[in-house]
Amino acid sequence: MVMLMKCIETENGVIISPVTDLDLAQTLDCGQSFRWEEYDGGYRGIAFGREVVIKLNGDELTIENSSAEDFLNIWKSYLDLELDYGKIRESISELHPVLKEACAYAPGIRILRQEPWEALCTFIISQNNNIKRIKGIVGRLCESFGDNIGSGYTFPSAERLAALAPDDLAPIRAGFRNKYIIDAAQRVASGEVDLDSCYTLPYDEARAELMKIKGVGVKVADCTLLFGFHRVEAFPVDVWMKRALEKLFPQMSADDFGEYAGIAQQYIFHYSRMNPELFD
DNA sequence: GCCCAGGTATAAA
């Protein structure tokens, strides 16, 4: 049951309540976005060119530096507040007892609706990499090539990066991924890869569209579809999911996870990463 | 020093 959310505009932001099934740490620091940092009891970050601080007390969500209009147009969707995650967890919990445990371990995870280009670019950076270093590279990418707003920097556009050569990215220390980032920027900026089409194309075709880019394989494509286009049927399989499928879900395959496979995947990813002893 | 990290391109079998 989805309760009606009230949005109250204050002098420095908005207050929304009631907000349930949301935990800021679980959602903003679970390896789906790399741009949020703990700040003043909440999280500070930039998306869609806006810098905000998000705080949660009980079921009361505060977004500092947001207008009511920005909440309705951006943050409500970004935080995916219109989906009933209680119901989704109930549904996917029935698939497997370990998945039920994973849901119960971090019930405040929601799948963000990030900007497609940022999701694509950050998950290109993620390949054969770890989350701490991914955050560092993404931070340096924004500081070097994004626009300064408030106390931070926007994510650089594909058009901006398309004008650069791989060596120009040396300061971000992304190593062999530099050439992949530039290839993605050039194909997106030129329209050869049509990101907007990935909202509506059949899943396999959307995947193929993204995989025109050098350095984008099935995993990066799936993460982009899931986190950038909210294609929740996409099921990214990384090293943690491979382990989980082998040891925790031996009789299940990737396509036994249903219409919310991507959401299930994120509960499993987080549960696995926070409990590595499961794989000893 | 070694191993690993939200993988993929490339070459070889």
Next chain:
DNA sequence: TTTATACATGGG
């Protein structure tokens, strides 16, 4: 078609 290896970088 499947399998092996290089790839840049930095934390543990």
